Amino acid sequence: SPPFPESRPVVVEVEFNDGRLLVAGKQIPVGDFSGNPIPSSVIVSKFTQLVEPILGKESAGKLSGLVQSAATCPDVRAITAITRQHSIQ
Numbered sequence: 001s002p003p004f005p006e007s008r009p010v011v012v013e014v015e016f017n018d019g020r021l022l023v024a025g026k027q028i029p030v031g032d033f034s035g036n037p038i039p040s041s042v043i044v045s046k047f048t049q050l051v052e053p054i055l056g057k058e059s060a061g062k063l064s065g066l067v068q069s070a071a072t073c074p075d076v077r078a079i080t081a082i083t084r085q086h087s088i089q
Contacts (some may be wrong), residue, residue, distance in 0.1 A: 044068070059085065 011025040028036045044064060052060040063082045066073060073079065 040068075055082065055085075 009025065009027050011023065014022045016022075030036050031038045047064055047067075048060055051063065054060075055063065059082050063079065066079045066082070070076070070079065
């Protein structure tokens with residue numbers, strides 16, 4: 001593709017069992033670090049949506065805070081300890 005690698009175009013195709021095909025594409029996909037980065041607030045929101053139903057609001061908030069400060073976290077075991085408190089069924 002002529003725009004590659006500058007715009008890093010992406011195409012996703014999903015084919016269903018009944019033969020339907022859904023196709024979507026984007027020239028500069030969201031999340032491309034240099035051209036279209038995802039704001040950290042969007043990442044935190046998505047994390048919360050996925051983790052809160054499993055760990056609960058309080059634990060998800062603690063885990064989010066620890067992950068966001070992971071670069072200065074003296075012991076990474078503090079991050080994994082929260083997830084071990086909850087069993088995923």
